[in-house]
Amino acid sequence: MKKTNYLEIIGILSLSTIITSTMAVSGGMPEILEFYAEYDRSSVEMMLSIPTTSILIIIAVTPILLRYISERQMITVGLTMIGVFGVLPALVSYFPVVFISRIALGIGIGLLNTCAVTLVGERFEGKTRQTLQGIRCSMETIGESALIFISGMLLHYGWQKMFWIYGSALIIFLLYILFVPKTAAGNINDENQSNQVHTRAMTKTERTFTLGSALIGGLFVSVATANALRISSFIVESDLGSSVNGSNILSLSILSGFLGGLAFGKLLGILRDLLLPIAAAFAAVGLLTICFANSLFMVAVGACICGFFTTVATSSMFASISDTVPTEILGTANVIALVGCNIGATVTPILLKGFGMIHISCISELQTGFMSYAIIFAGLAGIKVITQKRKY
Numbered sequence: 579m580k581k582t583n584y585l586e587i588i589g590i591l592s593l594s595t596i597i598t599s600t601m602a603v604s605g606g607m608p609e610i611l612e613f614y615a616e617y618d619r620s621s622v623e624m625m626l627s628i629p630t631t632s633i634l635i636i637i638a639v640t641p642i643l644l645r646y647i648s649e650r651q652m653i654t655v656g657l658t659m660i661g662v663f664g665v666l667p668a669l670v671s672y673f674p675v676v677f678i679s680r681i682a683l684g685i686g687i688g689l690l691n692t693c694a695v696t697l698v699g700e701r702f703e704g705k706t707r708q709t710l711q712g713i714r715c716s717m718e719t720i721g722e723s724a725l726i727f728i729s730g731m732l733l734h735y736g737w738q739k740m741f742w743i744y745g746s747a748l749i750i751f752l753l754y755i756l757f758v759p760k761t762a763a764g765n766i767n768d769e770n771q772s773n774q775v776h777t778r779a780m781t782k783t784e785r786t787f788t789l790g791s792a793l794i795g796g797l798f799v800s801v802a803t804a805n806a807l808r809i810s811s812f813i814v815e816s817d818l819g820s821s822v823n824g825s826n827i828l829s830l831s832i833l834s835g836f837l838g839g840l841a842f843g844k845l846l847g848i849l850r851d852l853l854l855p856i857a858a859a860f861a862a863v864g865l866l867t868i869c870f871a872n873s874l875f876m877v878a879v880g881a882c883i884c885g886f887f888t889t890v891a892t893s894s895m896f897a898s899i900s901d902t903v904p905t906e907i908l909g910t911a912n913v914i915a916l917v918g919c920n921i922g923a924t925v926t927p928i929l930l931k932g933f934g935m936i937h938i939s940c941i942s943e944l945q946t947g948f949m950s951y952a953i954i955f956a957g958l959a960g961i962k963v964i965t966q967k968r969k970y
Contacts, residue, residue, distance in 0.1 A: 587710065589757035590701065592750045593653065593694035594714050595721025596660060597687055600629040600923075601806040602725040602743055605825025608814040609737040614673055623807050623927040625677050629684030630803070634920035636688025637913075643689075649697075650760055652689045657751040659686025664744025671738060683744070697758075719836035723829045730825025780907055787902060788911045792918025794854075795895045797958070798888045800922035801861065801951045804930055805831065809868065809881060812944045819874045827878045831885035838889035845890060846897060854898070855962035857891035858955045865952035869945045892919070 604626055614622050636643075643652065663682035670676065698710045729740040780788065809831075810824025846853050860883060867880030896915060903911040933950040934943040941949065 585757040586701070586759065589753045590694075590697045591710070591714055591717050592753045593657075593690060593697070594717040596725070596744075596747055596750060597691050597694050598718045598722040599660075599664075599725050599744070600633070600684065600687065601626065601803060602722060603729050603737075603740040604806040605726060605730050605810045605828055606733050606737040606740050606821055607807060607810045608821050608824075609733070611811065613671070613737060617673065620927050620931040623930065625673070625680055626807065627803060627923060627927055628677065628680050629687060630920050630923035632681050632684025633688040633691060634917060634924060636685055637691060637916060637920065640688075640692045649693050653693050653754060654751065656686045656689030656693075657747045657754065659683065660690070660744055661747035661751065664747065665741055668738045668741035686747075716836060716839070719832055719839065723832040723836070726825055726829040726832060730822050730829065733822055733825060780910065784903060784907065784911070788899065788914050789918075791895050791899050791911075792915045792921075794958070795892055795915050796918040796922025796925075797954065798861070798892045798895075798922070799919040800926045800929060801865070801884065801955070802835075802888050803923045803926040804947060804951060805868075805881060805884060807926065807930065808944055808947055809877065812868070812948075813874065813877060815942070815944060816871075818871070818877060823874055827874070827881050830878055831881040834882040834885035835889035838886040839893060841886075842890050842893040842897075846894065851966050852963070854891055854894045855959040855966070857887040857894060858959040858962065860887040861891065862952040862955040862959065865948045865955070869941070869948035869952065 607622075607626070610626070611619060611622050640652075647655075659682055663679045663686065666679040667676045670679075695714070698707060698714055702710055725743045725746070729743050732739040732742060806828060809828060810821045813819045813824045813827070814821055849856060864880045864883030864885075864887065867883060868877055869880075871877040871880055896912070899911050899915055900908065930947050933947045936946050936950065938946060938949075
């Protein structure tokens with residue numbers, strides 16, 4: 579690799595540090611709930627998680643958008659929207675304005691998302707491309723963890739100050755503009771059109787498998803979103819610590835997910851078809867550990883177990899698609915799986931509200947959410963084990 583490429587690599591990889599930042603301010607949920615006391619919990623949780631809906635819509639229409647605007651325009655507009663609308667709640671606290679700004683933040687991240695993923699494949703080849711794809715995935719996790727940690731520090735000065743973390747988009751904007759040269763016009767469009775030539779319709783079996791995978795991915799993304807929304811509130815309402823403690827634990831959970839991603843290849847080689855049910859079972863253990871935790875340490879242990887194995891499970895789901903689905907429809911299958919993951923994040927506040935309506939005398943409403951997800955994952959693990967046995 580030429581030395582002159584390093585700055586370009588930095589500019590490209592920096593894009594991935596912010597595309598998973600939608601829930602980076604969730605550590606301040608107790609303070610946000612207190613500030614918006616006239617709104618119920620589910621409305622405030624929806625306000626924080628609503629960017630995932632915008633992201634879902636933008637990802638779905640990206641192929642259409644690329645017919646009319648260039649990749650560079652999408653990236654610059656996306657980063658500008660993240661920087662402007664992401665920071666807006668730090669300046670304005672009126673709930674409808676904050677809600678709309680979160681929707682616009684999701685649009686910005688959606689515009690950036692697909693391009694951040696495809697740039698590595700467009701600009702590099704061979705082993706360099708493979709290495710940088712792995713680093714790019716790691717940058718998502720590192721960026722998310724760093725932003726959660728910084729937002730937790732800013733929380734000392736009030737919940738609104740947390741939203742200043744989205745100002746980092748303007749730094750990334752400069753790195754991209756200065757270091758990443760323009761691509762040839764129509765580059766992505768030509769690639770998309772080339773892919774479409776080799777695309778065929780899915781069979782019923784392929785469609786069922788893909789939709790099932792999307793459902794599984796949605797469940798694991800949903801529990802990650804639920805943890806982001808509820809762990810800090812659980813810590814504060816259980817008198818175990820402060821919102822800052824919750825933010826730090828969420829950051830540790832994300833780092834555990836990063837380690838899960840690194841360990842995935844070796845675990846898959848050892849456990850093979852049993853990896854997904856085992857990961858689901860351990861995720862259930864992590865959730866139950868959080869549910870019945872009586873100290874910050876136990877919450878952290880549960881969150882880290884859950885973070886590690888939800889990442890392993892999600893990686894296993896995508897690997898299974900790659901191994902099972904024919905090449906000519908792999909792109910379509912991956913898009914469906916990504917849509918499923920984003921839907922999982924979007925409906926999380928609704929699921930949590932539904933779980934909260936289940937009355938169990940010995941546990942609180944917040945604990946009910948953790949326990950409900952644990953039961954679902956335990957059931958999923960059992961079903962997958964039975965299914966695998968039938969294959970043999």
